[in-house]
Amino acid sequence: MADLINDSPEMIRPSEWLGQCIKHLQAGARVLDMACGSGRHSRFMAEINHPVLAVDRNTLALAGLSGLPGIETREMDLEGAVWPLAGETFAGVVVTNYLWRPRFAELLALLAPGGVLIYETFMLGNEAYGKPSNPDFLLRPQELRELIQAAGLRELAFVEGYVDQPKPAMRQAICARRE
Numbered sequence: 001m002a003d004l005i006n007d008s009p010e011m012i013r014p015s016e017w018l019g020q021c022i023k024h025l026q027a028g029a030r031v032l033d034m035a036c037g038s039g040r041h042s043r044f045m046a047e048i049n050h051p052v053l054a055v056d057r058n059t060l061a062l063a064g065l066s067g068l069p070g071i072e073t074r075e076m077d078l079e080g081a082v083w084p085l086a087g088e089t090f091a092g093v094v095v096t097n098y099l100w101r102p103r104f105a106e107l108l109a110l111l112a113p114g115g116v117l118i119y120e121t122f123m124l125g126n127e128a129y130g131k132p133s134n135p136d137f138l139l140r141p142q143e144l145r146e147l148i149q150a151a152g153l154r155e156l157a158f159v160e161g162y163v164d165q166p167k168p169a170m171r172q173a174i175c176a177r178r179e
Helices: 017-025 042-046 059-063 103-108 142-152
Strands: 031-036 053-058 071-075 091-095 109-123 154-163 169-177
Touching: 017 042, 017 091, 017 109, 017 154, 031 042, 042 053, 042 071, 042 091, 053 059, 059 071, 059 109, 091 154, 103 109, 103 142, 142 169
Parallel strands: 031 053, 031 091, 053 071, 091 109
Antiparallel strands: 109 169, 154 169
């Protein structure tokens, strides 16, 4: 994976979890990078030939992705009264360092049949290491596993607990497929 990483300062290594789970996506599958921030995962996926829709409410972050091959950007409020992705489907949905429980059902509905969810964020206990520390933005133990099981997705991989890279944190991550 290291050979895919550009040496430019804008390019930050993708998460190890995404690197492990990307193999579950069909080659060339269209992927949503939800709440993409600066777009490190969008860039990585586009470099390995996955067309990407990168969405975020931060227009400055999206500007750094504008015009890059294989990446479409859209400014969206993912927490507003209207779900801006209604009716769309993707072969893959990637979410990292973001949690908005009121839209979790709509998020899962974005997965096309055979689609893969790659989700990774902070969990309870992270308050000991810094932000986020608000329990509204921290997963409960086993929460992602319970949510995907209730939605009928098949778990491909799951981890939770303490990590020390890139910095100490409590994390939870899942990779799941819609059959």
